[in-house]
Amino acid sequence: MSDILTSSMSKLGQMSLVVVVFFAVLLIVFFAAGRATGRIQRPVAIVVFLGPAIVLLLAGLLIPAIRTFVYSLYGASSIRYIGLKNYEWAFTDPGMRGVLINTVLWIVITPILSTAFGLTLALLSDRMRKRSESVTKSLIFMPMAISFVGASIIWKFVYQYIEPSQPQIGLLEQVVLWLGWKNPPNWLLWTPWNNFFLMVIMVWVQTGFAMVVLSAAIKAIPADVIEAASLDGATGWKLFSRVTVPMIRGTLVVVITTIMIAVLKIFDIVRTMTGGNFNTSVLANEMYSQTFVQADNGHGSALAVILFVGVVPLIFYNVRMLRKERALR
Amino acid sequence: MASVTFDRATRIYPGSEHPAVDKLDLQIQDGEFLVLVGPSGCGKSTSLRMLAGLEECSEGRILIGDRDVTRLQPKDRDIAMVFQNYALYPHMSVAENMAFALKIAGVAKDERDKRVRDAAKLLDLEPYLDRKPKALSGGQRQRVAMGRAIVREPRVFLMDEPLSNLDAKLRVSTRTQIASLQRRLGITTVYVTHDQVEAMTMGDRVAVLKDGVLQQCDTPRHLYDRPNNVFVAGFIGSPAMNIRDFPLTQNGAMVGDTEIPLHREAVAMAGREGNTVTVGFRPEDVDLAGDGQPGVPVEVDVIEELGSDAFLYGHLPGANPLEDSPIIARIDPRSTIKRGDTVHLAIRPHHVHAFSPTSGERLPDA
Numbered sequence A: 001m002s003d004i005l006t007s008s009m010s011k012l013g014q015m016s017l018v019v020v021v022f023f024a025v026l027l028i029v030f031f032a033a034g035r036a037t038g039r040i041q042r043p044v045a046i047v048v049f050l051g052p053a054i055v056l057l058l059a060g061l062l063i064p065a066i067r068t069f070v071y072s073l074y075g076a077s078s079i080r081y082i083g084l085k086n087y088e089w090a091f092t093d094p095g096m097r098g099v100l101i102n103t104v105l106w107i108v109i110t111p112i113l114s115t116a117f118g119l120t121l122a123l124l125s126d127r128m129r130k131r132s133e134s135v136t137k138s139l140i141f142m143p144m145a146i147s148f149v150g151a152s153i154i155w156k157f158v159y160q161y162i163e164p165s166q167p168q169i170g171l172l173e174q175v176v177l178w179l180g181w182k183n184p185p186n187w188l189l190w191t192p193w194n195n196f197f198l199m200v201i202m203v204w205v206q207t208g209f210a211m212v213v214l215s216a217a218i219k220a221i222p223a224d225v226i227e228a229a230s231l232d233g234a235t236g237w238k239l240f241s242r243v244t245v246p247m248i249r250g251t252l253v254v255v256i257t258t259i260m261i262a263v264l265k266i267f268d269i270v271r272t273m274t275g276g277n278f279n280t281s282v283l284a285n286e287m288y289s290q291t292f293v294q295a296d297n298g299h300g301s302a303l304a305v306i307l308f309v310g311v312v313p314l315i316f317y318n319v320r321m322l323r324k325e326r327a328l329r
Numbered sequence B: 001m002a003s004v005t006f007d008r009a010t011r012i013y014p015g016s017e018h019p020a021v022d023k024l025d026l027q028i029q030d031g032e033f034l035v036l037v038g039p040s041g042c043g044k045s046t047s048l049r050m051l052a053g054l055e056e057c058s059e060g061r062i063l064i065g066d067r068d069v070t071r072l073q074p075k076d077r078d079i080a081m082v083f084q085n086y087a088l089y090p091h092m093s094v095a096e097n098m099a100f101a102l103k104i105a106g107v108a109k110d111e112r113d114k115r116v117r118d119a120a121k122l123l124d125l126e127p128y129l130d131r132k133p134k135a136l137s138g139g140q141r142q143r144v145a146m147g148r149a150i151v152r153e154p155r156v157f158l159m160d161e162p163l164s165n166l167d168a169k170l171r172v173s174t175r176t177q178i179a180s181l182q183r184r185l186g187i188t189t190v191y192v193t194h195d196q197v198e199a200m201t202m203g204d205r206v207a208v209l210k211d212g213v214l215q216q217c218d219t220p221r222h223l224y225d226r227p228n229n230v231f232v233a234g235f236i237g238s239p240a241m242n243i244r245d246f247p248l249t250q251n252g253a254m255v256g257d258t259e260i261p262l263h264r265e266a267v268a269m270a271g272r273e274g275n276t277v278t279v280g281f282r283p284e285d286v287d288l289a290g291d292g293q294p295g296v297p298v299e300v301d302v303i304e305e306l307g308s309d310a311f312l313y314g315h316l317p318g319a320n321p322l323e324d325s326p327i328i329a330r331i332d333p334r335s336t337i338k339r340g341d342t343v344h345l346a347i348r349p350h351h352v353h354a355f356s357p358t359s360g361e362r363l364p365d366a
Helices: A002-035 A038-071 A085-092 A094-128 A130-145 A148-158 A169-180 A193-219 A223-233 A236-247 A249-264 A268-273 A283-295 A299-329 B044-052 B094-105 B109-122 B138-149 B166-187 B196-202 B222-224 B228-236 B265-272
Strands: B003-012 B021-028 B033-037 B061-062 B081-083 B158-160 B188-193 B205-210 B213-218 B242-245 B252-255 B257-261 B276-281 B284-289 B296-305 B310-315 B327-331 B342-347 B352-355
Touching: A002 A038, A002 B252, A038 A299, A085 A094, A085 A299, A094 A193, A094 A283, A094 A299, A130 A193, A148 A169, A148 A193, A169 A193, A193 A249, A223 A236, A223 A268, A236 A249, A236 B094, A268 A283, A268 B061, B003 B044, B021 B044, B021 B213, B033 B166, B044 B061, B044 B081, B044 B158, B044 B188, B044 B257, B044 B276, B081 B138, B094 B109, B094 B138, B094 B296, B094 B352, B138 B166, B166 B196, B166 B296, B188 B196, B196 B222, B205 B222, B205 B228, B213 B222, B222 B228, B228 B242, B228 B276, B228 B342, B228 B352, B242 B252, B252 B276, B257 B342, B265 B276, B284 B327, B296 B327
Parallel strands: B033 B188, B033 B205, B081 B158, B158 B188
Antiparallel strands: B003 B021, B003 B061, B205 B213, B242 B276, B252 B257, B276 B352, B284 B342, B296 B310, B296 B342, B310 B327
């Protein structure tokens, strides 16, 4: 007991020492830089303030990215150069084809469903009284605050499968039993539908995000434009499709692409729910499995590069839309 | 085209006891240009929005022609509105903005295009039909908003301070254009403004509102010459009428050391309420008294030069110029009066307005 205490005490001591040393170094650097005058003042300031960020970016982002790319051209243990073989594998291997199809399904279905639900909820909540609106929105936004792993564990209970004759704990199975489905399948083993059951979790998490952002965009539409439209005869669906949606188009695109980026990188849900088994694996999960389970650095790195190449254009597009949006205001 | 009737129309906002518009009774003739004017918060915009169907009527009725529209949706009232900030659809071109209502109503494309072209010609918008509102100047946007209303060929035009976002010079020229356009189209128009000059120059009749209550609805001339009460007297006219309480005498009011004669009945009515009377006279109904002639002595604080006119702002001797509202008089712009002088003002007796000092209502003058 006292051993643990002393060791943790000494760890605390070490940590404080590190912090003190860090600040001491900072102090010295700032003091030295502060003494700089005349022509070297500006360059010194630039180096002192920009230097640490650049070093961290290089060490944490740029160098690993380059090394990942290099590894993707080497064999499993990163010794033998094999050219584009890893990429060839990624696009031709029958197992990998399933992974890519799953990933595409995820990218297409999840953002559209999340945005559609989010938009509907935003429109409905906009008509609520102020108080109930904020309560409703908070509730719907809540899943956003739960980690993917947490969300997955919640939904694992929902999808829990137990022999129909036994007492049930899975919500979904109990409901379908009540509805009269005598012999439901084990949801998470039921290929290819199990993919959709996993997507539901992502939709559940992202709907809140879509709703909050779209709701803000809807509220930013000037009231007099809506009034002008109602005088012009546009009500209900016509108002929605001809005035509301065109006026929040930019935000809609940003929401969809943002969710797409999140989906492209989705890993936790698949890992927690099925571990990528039963034909549910997606790109990011496969990347992990190849690298750390199969210990194949080449395959893993190649998948990482493919993922990266997939995300970059989306991000570019997103940033451009955001800029355009800002220019409009 | 149609007449418009407000029949004891009342609007009480939820959570408020005081009505924003209180039992408004107003008859607007077919083809008339009626201006609703008043200070901010007087209920003029609310009245217009009630007519548009954007605000509910708490009580009373609103009729367009013979049709009771009190409970109708805005789109079913056959009206078009020009908003203060124009409320153009930013994602549509000028032509699409103007054609939108027709498109929703299912008017054929040929007819739509023709009407948009006609309106664009009328408003000098032809070169801009393909542009988005963002690429237009304020004045052009204002004309697009007008065009959007004209294209509809509605029974009534509603305009909610459509000139308030334009610069002063453009406002004056657009004011004339709108008035002449309205006369040419002959469509009944209800126009809201807080600017009494706009109201006077544009309206066939002007309705003055205060605190949700209609004060007076009359032709601009009548409104200016015979204001119903102190509020209308002070609101209409620029610079404002000189209004204040003076001691009552046998035959009129004692202004400074001069007696201004008032109508016998006015003196009698004011006498029943106390020993003062509220007297108003416009700055242009004042002459400089010559030497030896009777006049009200006034110490000059400021001379305001307008080129064609000059206005003298002063105070009665003994009054504090910072506390009391100034006495204003129109003078010859070439006169040599300057700050600090004392002048004697002779008020033209037949241009004096007398009001009850308690109720503020006009007292008889004929």
